[in-house]
Amino acid sequence: xxxxxxxxxxxxxxxxxxxxxxxxxxxxxxxxxxxxxxxxxxxxxxxxxxxxxxxxxxxxxxxxxxxxxxxxxxxxxxxxxxxxxxxxxxxxxxxxxxxxxxxxxxxxxxxxxxxxxxxxxxxxxxxxxxxxxxxxxxxxxxxxxxxxxxxxxxxxxxxxxxxxxxxx
Amino acid sequence: xxxxxxxxxxxxxxxxxxxxxxxxxxxxxxxxxxxxxxxxxxxxxxxxxxxxxxxxxxxxxxxxxxxxxxxxxx
Numbered sequence: 122x123x124x125x126x127x128x129x130x131x132x133x134x135x136x137x138x139x140x141x142x143x144x145x146x147x148x149x150x151x152x153x154x155x156x157x158x159x160x161x162x163x164x165x166x167x168x169x170x171x172x173x174x175x176x177x178x179x180x181x182x183x184x185x186x187x188x189x190x191x192x193x194x195x196x197x198x199x200x201x202x203x204x205x206x207x208x209x210x211x212x213x214x215x216x217x218x219x220x221x222x223x224x225x226x227x228x229x230x231x232x233x234x235x236x237x238x239x240x241x242x243x244x245x246x247x248x249x250x251x252x253x254x255x256x257x258x259x260x261x262x263x264x265x266x267x268x269x270x271x272x273x274x275x276x277x278x279x280x281x282x283x284x285x286x287x288x289x
Numbered sequence: 290x291x292x293x294x295x296x297x298x299x300x301x302x303x304x305x306x307x308x309x310x311x312x313x314x315x316x317x318x319x320x321x322x323x324x325x326x327x328x329x330x331x332x333x334x335x336x337x338x339x340x341x342x343x344x345x346x347x348x349x350x351x352x353x354x355x356x357x358x359x360x361x362x363x
């Protein structure tokens with residue numbers, strides 16, 4: 122094998138290795154991967170046929186925590202119509218995560234991404250980042266950051282639209 | 290000979306990239322930066338001693354922190 126070819130082949134391997142890094146993040150239109158395959162700790166609800174809000178949060182992230190009361194309100198209001206929430210904690214300390222959850226006591230599903238495998242796959246650019254998934258498992262919108270009431274209003278409109286689409 | 294040089298250049302380049310010690314902190318890893326152990330003033334005694342040595346060496350005092358009571362009127 123000629124030397125130049127070997128060098129080119131080596132560069133090609135490195136370049137191919139970067140492809141998932143460049144295009145790995147979850148975006149609108151993607152199908153949400155099976156969450157059970159990422160070693161999450163906690164009970165995952167049944168996602169099929171439901172409008173699901175997947176929220177990446179951490180106890181050290183103030184905007185993430187600020188979003189919890191609004192998410193709880195939306196869950197209480199639309200939960201029976203087929204809306205559900207999966208709050209994925211990316212904390213490295215279980216103690217810190219529990220301390221917050223024990224204080225807030227959310228009624229929606231919370232899981233712990235201890236190995237940070239899921240968040241690494243999602244490649245979120247900021248904390249918090251959340252994904253609104255339709256009944257068919259497709260990501261319909263991505264929310265980066267939390268802008269308070271404004272984000273909540275926008276999110277509720279999207280949830281209602283997806284619930285309507287799903288005939289609920 | 291030429292191949293050897295090329296290989297060396299590529300090798301040095303790769304080594305520079307891999308051994309540089311640079312690490313990008315991902316958004317979900319930023320909690321590590323907020324950890325108590327990342328604070329440089331977590332040892333109170335050491336902070337006092339460091340300030341004492343600095344002020345003695347520089348012949349100055351009160352050069353750290355913010356003066357005033359926080360009312361913005363000083």
